[in-house]
Amino acid sequence: MAHSPNALMIRKLDSIFSLSDEERQVLGSLPVQVATFKPDRDIVRIGDRPSQSFMVLQGFTCVYKLTAEGKRQIVAFHVPGDLPDLQSLHLKVMDHSVATVSACTLGFIPHEALYDLCNRYPRITAALWRETLVDASIFREWMTGIGRREAYNRMAHLLCELLVRLKAVGVAEDETFDLPVTQTELADAIGASTVHVNRVLQELRADGLIRSRGTQIQILDWDRLKEAGDFDPLYLHLRQDGKA
Template sequence: MMAHSPNGLMIRKLESIFSLCEEERQALARLPVQVTTFKADQDVVRIGDRPSQSCLLLEGFTCVYKLTAEGKRQIVAFHVPGDIPDLQSLHLKVMDNSVATVSACTLGFIPHEALHDICNRYPRITAALWRETLVDASIFREWMTGIGRREAYHRMAHLLCELRVRLTMVGLVKDQTFDLPITQTELADAIGASTVHVNRVLQELRADGLIRSKGTQVSILDWERLKAVGDFDPLYLHLRQDGNA
């Protein structure tokens, strides 16, 4: 069951990176959202698609990915509730990547026509959505730095730090514990390592007393040490808060 209304979750996420006034919050609350459920491992939009709506993630996790000619997958982003994974389709009419569910998901679809209308009427909402896409680009730059220059152990620590902060901003972390329904294969496709290496790295993080995991639940046991291991600075998330609350 959703802890937030579809529009309320979107507003909460946007307000983590942009200050909205009450009139703007009310306008966003009136946006039409068609809620649909998806199973795990389903494409939401594919490369080459020309969507007429953007999807708001309400429950679960999605990923953005691309495939090589040989069919090898690189995940270039994970999205958490409150995110709009294909917001760029509002202005880039042809998708240059695919968005897929990682877990069972609930998605809310917002027509582009409605998004264009609210942007025309509320310039600061345009700025908020623009900032959202700029933050996505900032996260991508940080991921590229990690894949190019950090060892797998440090890349995994960094990813866990990032997800902990992003989930905290939408109220999905309790007592340093959060749900992470991402398989080791998907983690491998995200950090550019083999599944065997990912398994070994997670074991090392547990053995070093940094995390505890049970099923899909992950608990951060030593936040400051995990940040140090992951070379994690939340600056690139451009939050209105420091991300440590």
């Protein structure tokens, strides 16, 4: 199981929903077609009618929308273990696009296999439903940040969120994680200019909250970063004390 491409998905679902051994085994047997993508490539586009969903195995993807003028707003980042387009099971036409941020390895699962799984295992249906509800919760938190927080606070909040999500699936150690995201992409995510994003990152470093080297981010003062970002992980709905 540990070497299966399904293992990260199982660990992610298990972080938000208590799975039985049988359910983990069934999820591990799902047919998955693994493919690699270069950075900045669309995986699914608005208007598409996909017949499969995908999970992120390596790398970062983003959900985005474009205005009529071609301005991009990133509304979510997805990390290993996530299922970014799970809603395409029931919403047949994509109303947004999903693209790679970094080089990615993705696992594609036919909708037919997911339908069959959900029909046979109602608790797995509930786990997948919970996954989409957590996505919606993250979206609400992002909207609050864009509408009511300053750029410095939005960036601090985003770094807190990514660390917690990456730790939940075991791909971040201690307070350090890989952030393969350009400043332009960060700007599109937090609703600021690239120049402002650069300034905010400098301020976070100068304040002793983070250290960065290449794509590596190290959190130097977790409590102060949480305070700066007004970060409460409640909206991530991670299991606490074994309870979903």
